[in-house]
Amino acid sequence: MGRSTLLSCLGLAACLLLLLGGSESLGSQEEQQGPWEEDRRAVTEAAPWARARYEAVKKHLGAVGALSKQYWQYLACKVSQEGCEEEGKRKAGPSPGWSLPLVGQDYLEIFSAWYCSFGKCCKTGDCRIVNNITGLEMDLNGQLHGQHLAKEVVIQAVRRFLQSPQPEKALVLSFHGWSGTGKNFVARMVASHLYRDGLKSECVRVFIALFHFPHHKYVDSYKVQLEKQISETVQLCKQSLFIFDEAEKLHFGLLDTIKPFMAHNGKKGQVDYRRSIFLFLSNIGGNTINEVALDFWRAGRAREEISLELLEQRLRLELLQPAENSYARSHLLEENLIDFFVPFLPLEYHHVKLCARDAFLARGLPYTEAALDEVARTMVFVPKEEKLFSAQGCKSVSQRINYFLP
Numbered sequence: 001m002g003r004s005t006l007l008s009c010l011g012l013a014a015c016l017l018l019l020l021g022g023s024e025s026l027g028s029q030e031e032q033q034g035p036w037e038e039d040r041r042a043v044t045e046a047a048p049w050a051r052a053r054y055e056a057v058k059k060h061l062g063a064v065g066a067l068s069k070q071y072w073q074y075l076a077c078k079v080s081q082e083g084c085e086e087e088g089k090r091k092a093g094p095s096p097g098w099s100l101p102l103v104g105q106d107y108l109e110i111f112s113a114w115y116c117s118f119g120k121c122c123k124t125g126d127c128r129i130v131n132n133i134t135g136l137e138m139d140l141n142g143q144l145h146g147q148h149l150a151k152e153v154v155i156q157a158v159r160r161f162l163q164s165p166q167p168e169k170a171l172v173l174s175f176h177g178w179s180g181t182g183k184n185f186v187a188r189m190v191a192s193h194l195y196r197d198g199l200k201s202e203c204v205r206v207f208i209a210l211f212h213f214p215h216h217k218y219v220d221s222y223k224v225q226l227e228k229q230i231s232e233t234v235q236l237c238k239q240s241l242f243i244f245d246e247a248e249k250l251h252f253g254l255l256d257t258i259k260p261f262m263a264h265n266g267k268k269g270q271v272d273y274r275r276s277i278f279l280f281l282s283n284i285g286g287n288t289i290n291e292v293a294l295d296f297w298r299a300g301r302a303r304e305e306i307s308l309e310l311l312e313q314r315l316r317l318e319l320l321q322p323a324e325n326s327y328a329r330s331h332l333l334e335e336n337l338i339d340f341f342v343p344f345l346p347l348e349y350h351h352v353k354l355c356a357r358d359a360f361l362a363r364g365l366p367y368t369e370a371a372l373d374e375v376a377r378t379m380v381f382v383p384k385e386e387k388l389f390s391a392q393g394c395k396s397v398s399q400r401i402n403y404f405l406p
């Protein structure tokens with residue numbers, strides 16, 4: 001392959017990558033827009049369009065295969081710090097046969113990332129997948145407040161699943177609790193510690209019931225789309241993550257579509273679904289969980305004494321009731337497709353203060369105890385008599401600190 005061909009190939013790959021990644025720079029990292037805002041944008045703007053470009057890039061892999069061995073070694077060294085024995089020499093300038101100067105360092109970075117995304121240089125075998133379980137544990141311990149059960153269940157379940165060489169089925173977790181208690185937060189944490197690009201990863205798909213599937217009359221076309229998106233993602237990534245927010249509002253027809261992907265023999269033809277993770281986020285059972293928490297408080301017992309067994313039992317009872325909501329009508333429970341119930345407890349005053357502290361820290365701002373109290377006092381606490389639990393959990397706390405900046 002001649003040098004000009006190489007350059008145009010690099011240029012093309014870089015362009016395509018810029019196009020592919022273009023939407024990523026749009027999203028702000030701030031929580032203020034709501035957790036899934038970026039994803040909504042990505043879904044609405046980029047999906048089919050990005051896919052086409054992805055395919056184009058993949059085609060070029062053939063052309064790239066003709067690049068010199070030396071070049072790949074150089075990239076491997078850049079990317080994974082492996083095979084760098086001649087690093088000093090290379091830093092001084094690449095060996096004869098091809099040359100970098102016109103391409104530029106930025107292109108090389110982008111190209112390296114692209115090369116890496118085809119699974120040539122990472123411990124997990126796929127650089128899009130990082131599976132940083134230690135990091136997940138660390139960050140949940142530091143930033144998820146008042147959720148001893150959720151923390152433990154999520155970390156244990158995910159760790160065991162990732163360590164299993166051959167899982168029997170996809171991992172299915174069902175998050176339950178009031179809004180603002182941390183369900184979205186944990187889902188985002190899982191995405192960002194398992195995938196290099198977090199929620200924006202092509203291996204992660206977020207579905208928000210009322211946003212993606214708003215009209216019941218279109219449920220048949222939603223089913224087709226959903227099945228297609230799940231199978232495509234699984235084919236693209238050997239480990240996928242699917243997040244269903246507002247799961248209580250998912251039409252049962254859609255749940256039926258998802259079911260086969262979570263089943264015990266999750267295999268269709270060549271495609272193996274058993275390395276996928278499904279998270280369902282809903283407020284079903286929120287009141288039940290709160291009642292238990294209130295009972296414990298009234299009995300003078302610590303909330304950390306609340307056991308998973310107790311809550312799971314109560315949640316199961318509630319889910320199996322022939323309720324008006326479609327989630328309960330689904331067969332997820334009866335067919336034992338849910339591996340773990342993850343209860344999120346209502347948050348108390350001191351938890352809200354911790355969220356406020358995190359919000360100050362996240363913006364690098366100084367804070368005082370008094371400021372944290374002021375923020376927490378803006379929240380509504382229920383029930384009327386005890387004023388024990390924040391009705392909105394920690395929702396919008398990070399915006400509220402604006403009013404109390406020194």
Ligand SMILES: *[C@@H]1O[C@H](CO)[C@@H](O)[C@H](O)[C@H]1NC(C)=O
Binds near residue numbers: 132135136138139
């Ligand atoms: C894992 O996550 C932690 C906490 O977010 C982070 O400090 C660390 O750099 C991550 N490790 C890797 C290998 O990404």
